[in-house]
Amino acid sequence: xxxxxxxxxxxxxxxxxxxxxxxxxxxxxxxxxxxxxxxxxxxxxxxxxxxxxxxxxxxxxxxxxxxxxxxxxxxxxxxxxxxxxxxxxxxxxxxxxxxxxxxxxxxxxxxxxxxxxxxxxxxxxxxxxxxxxxxxxxxxxxx
Numbered sequence: 054x055x056x057x058x059x060x061x062x063x064x065x066x067x068x069x070x071x072x073x074x075x076x077x078x079x080x081x082x083x084x085x086x087x088x089x090x091x092x093x094x095x096x097x098x099x100x101x102x103x104x105x106x107x108x109x110x111x112x113x114x115x116x117x118x119x120x121x122x123x124x125x126x127x128x129x130x131x132x133x134x135x136x137x138x139x140x141x142x143x144x145x146x147x148x149x150x151x152x153x154x155x156x157x158x159x160x161x162x163x164x165x166x167x168x169x170x171x172x173x174x175x176x177x178x179x180x181x182x183x184x185x186x187x188x189x190x191x192x193x194x195x196x
Contacts, residue, residue, distance in 0.1 A: 054124055054148060054180045056083055060101065061126045061187055064088030071187045072127045074101040076109035076142075079120035085109035101125060102133035106140050117141045126184040128155035128177070134163035138171050146176040148184030 060073025069089035076085040087104030091097060102125050110116045122144040123137055129147065134156035137145050145157060145164060156163040157175060165172050 054126070054146070054184075056086060057101075057124050057126045057148075058180070058183060058187065060086050060088035060105075061184075064090070064093075064101065065187070065191050068092045071191050072101040072125065074105035074123060074125040076105050076118065077122040077124065078113070081122075084112045084121070098132065100130065100133050102129050103136050106136055106142070110140065119143050122146060123173075124179075127151050127188065128157050128159055129164075130154045131156040131161060131163055134161070137173060138164055138169055141171050142173050144174045144176065146179055148179050148181050149188065150177065150181070 056075045057073040061071035064073060065071035069092045073088045075083050078084040085105045085108035087101045087108060089101050090099035090104055102123060109118055109121060118140045120143050123142045124146045126148045128151040150159050152159050154160060158177060164175060
């Protein structure tokens with residue numbers, strides 16, 4: 054989660070909402086890092102999770118990330134939860150809950166929907182206060 058927090062800080066430095074994500078390989082080593090890049094690139098799909106999953110697939114050599122773990126500072130939205138399912142990621146770990154757009158526990162539970170063909174394990178609340186604080190500081194600076 055510390056690596057994801059560092060990526061979130063980098064995102065904030067270029068004007069994006071500070072959300073960061075890392076993908077860990079089967080051995081627990083970081084194979085990809087991503088931060089929000091929507092403002093940086095003008096790409097509406099450039100959420101931290103999608104950026105990290107794309108990079109991980111490239112490094113991993115295939116799109117199936119079955120034995121990998123996605124670690125993200127904020128609960129994934131519906132697009133990112135869907136990307137986690139589509140990538141066959143084995144485990145999703147997140148920090149702060151997102152009551153307005155979270156699709157892993159708060160608003161929806163996309164990743165554990167029994168109608169889908171893949172359901173990763175979920176771990177929530179990892180360094181949640183630190184993840185929340187980063188977001189609160191960012192938005193307080195914008196008001």
